[in-house]
Amino acid sequence: MEKIVKMTAVVAPMDRANVDTDAIIPKQFLKSIKRSGFGPNLFDEWRYEDVGQPDADNSARPLRKEFVLNQSRYQGAKVLLARENFGCGSSREHAPWALKDYGFDVVIAPSFADIFFNNCFKNGIMPLVLDEKVVDELFKEVFAQEGYELTVDLESQQIVKPNGESIPFEIDSFRRHCLLNGLDDIGLTLAHQDDIKAYEAKRKQVSPWLFP
């Protein structure tokens, strides 16, 4: 997995609560057996006038001009600013795959749905939880200033605004370590295979029906 340390980028505002993973990537695109190529269909139903199909050419499709990602001022955005309970619903990892494939490295929200939150870390996306008032303020600033950028520094756990003001953020130390070093979870776990085997040996005595 690629490392994430520090980035500065345009912020796109997704100003609605409870954005679900069906909205992030609709079901027809889940038929792919690959991990890549979901970016053009991110928020498909909100982004295009017509109904998208897997493997179709998206470049010629009619856009909903008012949708945030279709506005010229938000092109090149790598930070998505969102409202509460972002990523609720289905466990589909296609949601973070689509966000990442589109170009988002960071999602900021007052709260996230649990499974989506967890899935982000596995794909080099930083889901950052900030206080609702702080998020509200960021929305106002993003709407007010075209080309509004944020710098997100994982090393120092700070978000820096265009005016130089910084906002500290909390992040799980293990998750931070994995993102900073681009670590693979499976490799880390397999380093403990003796512990897993010891657990299995013990468990087999207590619950033999689980080891047929």
Place this chain on the structure above:
Amino acid sequence: MSAKTLYDKLWDAHLVRQEEDGTALIYIDRQLLHEVTSPQAFEGLRMADRKPWRTDTNLATPDHNVPTTDLTGGVASIKDPVSRIQVETLGMNAREFGITEFAMGDIRQGIVHVVGPEEGATLPGMTLVCGDSHTATHGALGALAHGVGTSEVEHVLATQCLIQKKMKNMLVKVDGQLQPGVSPKDVVLAIIGHIGTAGGNGHAIEFGGQVFRDMSIEGRMTVCNMAIEAGARVGMVAVDEKTVEYVQGRPYSPKGDEWDMAVTAWMDLKSDEGAHFDTVVEMDGSVIEPQVSWGTSPEMVLDVNGMIPDPAKEMDAVKAGGIQRALDYMGLEANTAIKDIPAEYVFIGSCTNSRIEDFRAAAAVLKGRKISDKVELALVVPGSGLVKQQAEQEGLDKIFIEAGFEWRNPGCSMCLAMNADKLPAGKHCASTSNRNFEGRQGAGGRTHLVSPEMAAAAAVAGHFVDVRDYL
């Protein structure tokens, strides 16, 4: 020793190791696999040249893409080539890695969350995961079960473990006695309406109180299934005699001495007296009414006799915007009656409500009645081949067909419309599924979540009605 919750007990029993910051390695006893969230996980194993840690803990069945019409051609009967490749890929991966698959054509094939308990592949005290958020269903048997993403599917295949931090404990206690005509689905919709779609975030929910003690195991599955719609990955109910009776004699259940040993262990799978819950929600079950969702989030739900909310009366601007957007999408007016909403499509099925008891409840309403000619399509989709067989043995299929329903083959079907069963744009659907998100049942489709008996009554009336007038 201090008093423990059911979740504490399940967590402790599966702890392989724990770091100082609380990051833990948790052992997983069972993984269920389906075609949508597993192909990239198997591909990951291949690319890293890894093998499954254990093969016998995994069980696969295709469900999301399978057609519910003609299945005689097996996988070849899937007309959409993209869907067909995904189902074929599951079969190839299962064969390559030595994993048991209930393929299309096998009577045991069905929705993973129906198949697991039905086969005894879900047992009390297990940790169980699946690349599907409705995996909480299995918690109805006193298991610790939750959905995972594809990276974690691969992680469990490769290591039999997951890296996790412990969730908080939440108790949702519903006491009293349900009114006749009020089903487990109404209970869980009322809970979601009360605590909100993010109410359980970060928590493992235990459903306790008289209502759940009185509830059947299949009813508990309906409730646990929708824990995720309240924000919680995990929903569960303590083990009791009903649990043990349900599990006994199923193909994957323990036998002989191991059965006795297992039952003794399982009877401890309940929260101790005085155990600490971080969050407690109490509700009175006797006042719960049949529920109908009106909007585009499961928390947008009301009593059947309720009126659609008015965004002008909502003080919070984000919430008011949410209500207005939902009304626009659903084509509904504020301050109108739920009962005035038409039911143009009816879908009885999904991992929430496609078990035999659901079909019995719906058939009891439909017996001797016909669906309204305003209903364009009414579908019944069993959760598995075995549910279908059982229903046919009881003659339920005939009741549905005589009423005007189509009796289909098992799968996820119109719950998320990955197969050919889609809700057309602009149509209102009385659906026993679990999500009313925009586009969930088909682009532009308008979902109203209800119980099987409420869906059946709506089919007869052609609009939403109180099922208690039909009993």
